[in-house]
Amino acid sequence: MSKASTKRISAAPSWLGLTPDRSSFVFLPDRAEIVRKIFQLSTGGMGSYAIANYLDELKVPTFTGSLNWDHTTIDSMLRNRATYGEFQPKSFAAGHKRGIPSGPPISNYYPAVIDKVTFDAAQVARQQNLSHRGRKGNDLANIFGDLCSCAYCGSKVIFHRISNVQVLVCEQVFNHSACSRTAWTYRDFEITVLAFLAHPALVAQASDELKAALLDLIEEIKGLASDPERRFARRVNITVLVKRIVARLVVHSAGDLTRPRQSSAQIRKDIAGRFLEIQLQAGPSYPCISVA
Ligand SMILES: [Zn+2]
Incomplete structure (x- = not known):
């Protein structure tokens, strides 16, 4: 085997092309856009299964x-440092099929499609997505993820099924602790929050950045009804947008009735007077009553 004097690249990451003489990489804007979308969905709380389903539903061509x-x-792309341009030289000696790192990584080796900050954010998000969602990660039943907390004890308010009805309930209710044993029907909760966020009065007083996200959200909510074939992708977008718009949802599932009920009591659903506080990202907090 003779050593060529010019660099010849054997392979490029799937989102990049190679020049015909294989001496340098070619940036492919369409693919770069898809990689960026994948990172955006990951940092927005989507697992790799959900992202794959999303791309399939929108008929995005694979690489x-x-x-x-x-x-x-999807998962190996999210972990691949080549996305922000880094190359790790590897040694393939001693039958190591995937190679072992050899020498320091080289930055700016590939044309970057995302920046390092986005990459790092995705690594944190991947861990959270793995621990908080089911293995398949495509259950968008609860679009609020970890945003909900209990107004009475500060614990997480979690997604749960009570005799086949999806509800949100304080996790302390299941930890032998006494918190308000009241649940909020998930469907009613979602309609309440989305109706609030899509209200013209909120859009009218929002900052430019928030306004853009709210308008995108309104589009997606409208699309749910008019374009049912893309329902999954719409709910993915809504989930990501809600996370961008909302910092916290404080759930008063029993309204002002704050006295904890003991652990033997039955869990009661949809107490009259229930409300939540919607705290926007870098913004004010609003009280919001159930629309049901
Ligand atoms: Zn609680």
Whole structure:
């Protein structure tokens, strides 16, 4: 084997191309856009299964020619430092098929499609997505993720099923502790929060950045009804937007009735007077009563 004097690259990451003489990489804007979207969905709380489903539903072409997006492809892309341009030289001696790192990483080796800050944020998000969602990660039943907390004890308010009805309830209710044993029907809660966020009065007083996110959210909510074929992708977008708009949802599932009920009592659903506080990202907090 003779050593060529000019650099010849054997392979490029799937989102980059190579010049015909294989001496340098070619930036492919369409693919770069898809990689950015994948990172955006990951930092927005989506697991790799949900991201794959999302891309499939929108018929986004894969980079390999295969028919569907695979969650392992998504996950390895999210972990791949080549996305922000870094190259780790590897040694393939001693039969190491995947190679072992050899020498320091080289930055700016590849054309970057995202920045390092986005990459780091995605690593944190990946861990959270893995621990907080089911293995398949595509259950968008609860679009609020970890945003809900209990007004009475400060614990998380979690998604739960009570005799086949999806509800939100304080997690202390299941920890042998006494908190208000009241639940808020999930469907009613979601309608209440989305109706509040989509209200023209909120849009009218929002800052420019918030306004843009609220208008996107309103589009997606309208689309849920008019474009049911893209329902999954719409709910993914809504989930990501809600996380961008809302910092915290403080749930008063029993309204002002704050006295804790003991652990033997039945969990009561949809108490009259229930309300929540919606705290916006870098913004004010608003009280919001159930619309049901
Ligand atoms: Zn509580």
